[in-house]
Amino acid sequence: MKILGIETSCDETACSVVENGTRVLAESVASSQIMHAATGGIIPENAAREQIKAILPVISRCVDTKFLKEEIDAIAVTIGPGLIGSLLVGVETAKVLSYIYNKPIIPVNHLVGHIYSNFILEEYQNGRIITYKKNPPSFPIVAMIVSGGHTELAYMTGHPSLKKSTIQVLGGTRDDAAGEAFDKTARILGLPYPGGVSISKASFKFRRNNPGINYKLFPRPMINENNYDFSFSGLKTAVLNEIKKSKISLSNSTIGRLAAEIEEAITDVLVKKALMAIEEFKPKSFLLSGGVSANLRLREKFGENFEKHALWTALHVPVPKFCTDNASFIATAAYYNRTYVDWRNVKALPQLGIR
Ligand code: KG4
Ligand code: ZN
Numbered sequence: 001m002k003i004l005g006i007e008t009s010c011d012e013t014a015c016s017v018v019e020n021g022t023r024v025l026a027e028s029v030a031s032s033q034i035m036h037a038a039t040g041g042i043i044p045e046n047a048a049r050e051q052i053k054a055i056l057p058v059i060s061r062c063v064d065t066k067f068l069k070e071e072i073d074a075i076a077v078t079i080g081p082g083l084i085g086s087l088l089v090g091v092e093t094a095k096v097l098s099y100i101y102n103k104p105i106i107p108v109n110h111l112v113g114h115i116y117s118n119f120i121l122e123e124y125q126n127g128r129i130i131t132y133k134k135n136p137p138s139f140p141i142v143a144m145i146v147s148g149g150h151t152e153l154a155y156m157t158g159h160p161s162l163k164k165s166t167i168q169v170l171g172g173t174r175d176d177a178a179g180e181a182f183d184k185t186a187r188i189l190g191l192p193y194p195g196g197v198s199i200s201k202a203s204f205k206f207r208r209n210n211p212g213i214n215y216k217l218f219p220r221p222m223i224n225e226n227n228y229d230f231s232f233s234g235l236k237t238a239v240l241n242e243i244k245k246s247k248i249s250l251s252n253s254t255i256g257r258l259a260a261e262i263e264e265a266i267t268d269v270l271v272k273k274a275l276m277a278i279e280e281f282k283p284k285s286f287l288l289s290g291g292v293s294a295n296l297r298l299r300e301k302f303g304e305n306f307e308k309h310a311l312w313t314a315l316h317v318p319v320p321k322f323c324t325d326n327a328s329f330i331a332t333a334a335y336y337n338r339t340y341v342d343w344r345n346v347k348a349l350p351q352l353g354i355r
Contacts (some may be wrong), residue, residue: 004063004072004097005331006055008090009082009110010148011036011047013054014327015062017072021116021335022136024123024328028061030054037193041183048085055093068101076327076334079107080352081149087348098343105346106334110325111150111354112160112167114289115143116333117318117326137285137316142170142277145354146270146298147290148179148194152354153228153277159336169354170277171228178266178292181232185239185262189255199259200295206256213257215264217242223269228277230269235262267298271305278310287316294323 002025007014016027032050036042063072077094080087098105119136122129141156151173158166176184179196186195191202207213218238221231239258248254270292278286288302299317306315322329 001073001335002071003074003076003106003331003334004068004103005076005108005327005329005334006059006090006094007078007110007113007325007327007330008051008055008086009078009080010086010325011042011050012325013051013058013089014325014330015059016327016331017062018120018328018331018335021119021332022121023129024120026062026124027326027328028058029326030058033194040187041193042083044083044085047083048089051086051089055089059093068097068103072101072103074104074106074334074338074340076106076108076331077346078110078113078330079346080110080349082110082350084348084350087350091346091348095343095346104340105343106337106339107341107346108330108333109160109352109354110330111145111152111352112337113330113333114145114147115141115154115156115287116336117289117322117329118287118316119332119336120318120322120328132319137287137314139285140281140283141285141287142274142281142283142313143287143289144270144274144293145290146178146288146292148183148196149177150290151178151230151232151270153273154354155277155281155283160333161337162339165355167355171230171273173230173232175231175233176235178230178232178270179290181235181266182262182292184236186259188236188239188243189258190250191255191259194291196292196295199263200297202256202259203263204296206253206260210257213260215261217261218265220265220269220272223272228273230273232266232269235265263295263297266292267295267301270298271301274302275305275309278313283313285314285316286310289318289323291324293317294320
């Protein structure tokens with residue numbers, strides 16, 4: 001079964017074809033990130049305008065009319081959560097394709113999509129199949145989504161279904177998401193958007209040149225609380241206070257040190273709460289996902305801690321290109337919950353929660 005996926009929830013315009021929820025046959029992603037770097041963050045209307053420009057070229061890089069007509073079985077589209085203007089571009093395009101080519105639509109929750117980046121096993125590239133992993137994750141699953149807009153921990157007993165409840169939200173952020181904390185603190189340090197990528201780079205360079213430092217400058221909010229919630233908004237103030245208090249000028253080396261401190265504070269909390277959930281639920285698989293899961297230090301910490309503390313659980317981390325927004329995970333998620341909806345009933349839902 002071949003599903004055409006469309007993703008336009010924020011600043012990426014993406015299209016993919018995925019076979020049987022495991023093999024990516026074609027994919028195309030356009031990003032308006034460079035434009036948002038100039039404004040220091042996303043202006044929703046600008047993002048939506050870029051979506052409109054990009055959507056048709058992106059789709060036509062993945063499929064031609066003949067392939068769409070003859071080979072595609074269904075169209076998967078992100079319906080939320082996300083920016084309403086951006087979401088509408090993908091949703092309305094999917095509806096038009098569904099109507100013209102008489103293909104059913106499978107609406108996909110973007111957050112669930114992120115989780116399913118861990119179910120992609122192979123990709124067809126330049127006439128060859130690249131295998132990323134042999135087996136998909138098995139249930140029960142503890143999933144952590146760490147993106148620009150969300151930080152969530154969930155327990156899953158099966159694939160999402162309309163008939164029975166298979167996803168239990170364990171906790172989430174009470175204020176800023178992990179990615180948002182990276183983006184906002186990067187801005188304070190004068191680093192470009194997306195901040196997670198900039199902080200990660202600055203931190204990597206600083207650590208390499210200054211081994212053996214113990215990073216304990218910033219608070220780890222809620223780390224010892226007996227719940228699965230997070231709070232990252234205080235980190236901005238802590239970074240601002242540190243710059244004011246020590247009257248430090250932002251040299252490259254200071255930026256590098258503060259970047260490493262920020263990265264260490266955020267990743268410590270994420271790993272601790274994930275391990276708590278693994279200890280309580282003893283899942284067969286733990287799935288990390290979302291843009292922040294591309295962070296090298298976070299991946300390294302999870303690797304080390306799983307070796308020490310979570311031997312009964314398999315750690316799944318997507319390959320970096322499937323961490324940030326793309327349509328391959330949307331088509332993959334759609335395959336596993338084949339809930340077909342008539343195009344007339346598909347709506348963009350910007351505030352959609354994980355359930
Ligand atoms: O999942 P995503 O592409 O979009 C949303 O659904 O939000 O995540 C984007 C977020 C941004 O906040 C970005 O700064 C962060 O992921 N990010 C990173 C890294 N790469 C992207 N954060 C930390 N380290 C990275 N390497
Ligand atoms: Zn996302």
